[in-house]
Amino acid sequence: MSPEWWALLHGFLATLFLMSFSGSYVELISPNLSSLKRLKLGVSLMALSSWAIFLTGTYAYIFYRAPVPGSARSRILAGTTPWVHTLLMELKEFSGAYVPAIAVLAVAIVFGWNYRLLSEPRLRQVLGVVLWAGMLWTLLAYGLGAYITKTAAI
Amino acid sequence: MNTTVPLGEVKRVLLRERSEASYEAIVPGVFLGAAVVPVVIGCLHVLAEVSPKAKSFLTLHAGIGPYSGKVLFGYLAGLLAALLWPLVGRRVGHSARAWLAVFLGGLLLGTALVFTPVVHWLAELLQ
Numbered sequence: 001m002s003p004e005w006w007a008l009l010h011g012f013l014a015t016l017f018l019m020s021f022s023g024s025y026v027e028l029i030s031p032n033l034s035s036l037k038r039l040k041l042g043v044s045l046m047a048l049s050s051w052a053i054f055l056t057g058t059y060a061y062i063f064y065r066a067p068v069p070g071s072a073r074s075r076i077l078a079g080t081t082p083w084v085h086t087l088l089m090e091l092k093e094f095s096g097a098y099v100p101a102i103a104v105l106a107v108a109i110v111f112g113w114n115y116r117l118l119s120e121p122r123l124r125q126v127l128g129v130v131l132w133a134g135m136l137w138t139l140l141a142y143g144l145g146a147y148i149t150k151t152a153a154i
Numbered sequence: 155m156n157t158t159v160p161l162g163e164v165k166r167v168l169l170r171e172r173s174e175a176s177y178e179a180i181v182p183g184v185f186l187g188a189a190v191v192p193v194v195i196g197c198l199h200v201l202a203e204v205s206p207k208a209k210s211f212l213t214l215h216a217g218i219g220p221y222s223g224k225v226l227f228g229y230l231a232g233l234l235a236a237l238l239w240p241l242v243g244r245r246v247g248h249s250a251r252a253w254l255a256v257f258l259g260g261l262l263l264g265t266a267l268v269f270t271p272v273v274h275w276l277a278e279l280l281q
Contacts, residue, residue, distance in 0.1 A: 058218060058221075061217075062217035062218055065218070090270050091265075091269055091270070094199065094224075095268070097195065098192045098265070101187070101188045101191040101192070101229070102261070104187075104188065105184050105185060105187075108181050108184035109181060112179075112184075114178075123250055129258070130254070133258065
């Protein structure tokens with residue numbers, strides 16, 4: 001598979017992550033036994049997609065930073081906007097790497113607190129903040145990735 | 155009225171409650187682990203900026219450079235924290251909001267430590 005396809009798969013998985021976030025968050029609004037089941041499914045999907053995004057992104061990163069003149073990093077650093085790499089790419093690669101840890105935390109909360117989530121709004125609020133953190137850090141990586149790809153695709 | 159509950163049913167409920175309680179006990183450890191991952195990755199990122207030796211030690215894969223070591227050791231530290239917490243932190247309270255604060259603090263600190271202007275500032279301070 002070519003680097004472009006890896007990058008495309010990486011972006012598609014990020015979209016899947018954001019969709020599973022929306023699905024999970026909606027289930028927190030009026031929770032009941034069946035919404036708890038869907039919540040478990042949603043956060044599990046978030047965790048699986050976040051690890052897949054992380055692995056595909058790390059693989060695509062090899063092509064991005066290849067020490068050859070034609071690689072995206074070399075083109076960005078040699079161009080008029082080297083800050084796209086030095087400022088944005090560093091933040092993107094690491095903020096994306098934090099998301100699997102956030103998603104695993106969301107899974108642990110949902111499966112660990114389980115039925116308590118139905119009766120204790122305070123716990124649902126905590127889970128809501130964790131889900132939003134996962135979404136915001138993904139959006140940060142997603143947005144920066146789109147901007148970097150626009151500047152120089154791999 | 156004499157009602158009898160089959161022994162198998164009682165055992166099943168007790169086992170289910172016990173496994174639910176043990177699932178719940180791992181949550182604080184995972185909060186701590188999720189906070190440790192970004193902080194350790196951030197610290198290793200700054201360390202690699204300051205020390206060429208550390209940078210070369212962290213380069214476990216030539217293709218992705220020191221990123222490989224930073225992420226691997228960061229996740230190993232998070233896993234270790236999550237596994238050890240239920241053993242060492244049994245007596246610490248389980249306030250959900252306090253754990254959320256720990257997690258968000260770690261995430262924000264870890265993000266600041268990989269933001270280039272902060273990294274350069276810290277590298278100047280340390281050198």
